[in-house]
Amino acid sequence: MTQVPNITLSNGNTIPQLGFGVFQIEPADTAAAVRSALEVGYRHIDTAQMYGNEKEVGEGIRDSGVPRDEIFVTSKLNNKFHEPAAAREAFATTLSDLGLDHIDLFLIHWPLPTQYGGDFVSTWQTLIEFGKDGRSGAVGVSNFQPEHLERLAAETDLVPAVNQIEVHPYFPNESVRKYNNDHGIVTEAWSPIAQGDVLSDPVINQIAGQLGKSAAQVVLRWHVQRGDVIFPKSVTPKRVQENFDLFDFELDDATMRAIDALDKGVAGRRGPDPDTFDWVG
Ligand code: NDP
Helix, strand or coil: CCCCEEEEEECCCHHHHHHHECCCCCHHHHHHHHHHHHHCCCCCCECHHHHHHHHHHHHHHHHHCCCCCHHHEEEECCHHHHHCCCHHHHHHHHHHHHHCCEEEEEEEECCCCCCCCCHHHHHHHHHHHHHHHEEEECEEECCCEEEEHHHHHHCCCCCCCEEEEECCCCCCCHHHHHHHHHHHCCCECCCHHHHHHHHHCCHHHHHHHHCCCHHHEEEEEHHHHHCCEECCCCCCCCHHHCCCCCCCCCCCHHHHHHHCCCHHHHHHCCCCCCCCCCCCC
């Protein structure tokens, strides 16, 4: 069976570099999707309170028969629960919805710097509690910009284990990746194939043709070689398998550089700008 590399987090725990994302999978389809991803060999599931499918993720894990301690499970705090009391209650609900006594990683989903009086620090201090009491193996953030991370470093005593941010060839997000890397924070790349947008790119397709791989495999392999954690989403069984088969080929330096050159700067973003995103719901 394919060996997915593990990446070591700052607290010594390890995370499989390749996982399965469940954003925009309908709750009714989620248990089956998670179960089939686990059958293919995925051992890392990325969900969030806002995806509305944590119960079904838990169901898929139980149905799979794969032992709990072999699966890395991540969830994220809903934007509407940033205040400490609300965050504590929401985290307890995540555990009960998943049917787990602990998860492996829990993240602040968005910094929302223009909401809650600009206070994401007390939210972070609350997540630190979940790490300390063992109900979350590690804690981290998502969509945090360097200035947000600087505040956490200055005002609390724990640096996030990961920062989950938008990264793909059209928006490689290098400045945030560099900050993460310089501060021992693992980068998780969300929308790694830009929700499909990069798959029709002529450069990607030319490389794919030369290597006899699919466009998605080429892009996902580029992420793997850059060292980021990825969790592509698919409800299509053939793609779920294809996205897992990334470890029997390599991109040479020139090919890596050709994909790096597809950077469109902020025009390449697929999702919102974390500095201004203020949706609380
Ligand atoms: P992805 O970049 O993973 O792309 C998913 C889309 O690509 C789907 O439409 C899927 O179609 C299609 N697809 C997947 N594999 C292939 C393939 N091999 N060939 C062709 N098409 C393919 O987008 P996501 O936005 O879902 O990102 C992945 C994960 O990142 C999410 O599920 C979530 O866990 C996380 N995320 C986190 C965010 C955050 O703010 N922290 C924001 C966004 C995502 P189909 O399913 O029909 O097969």
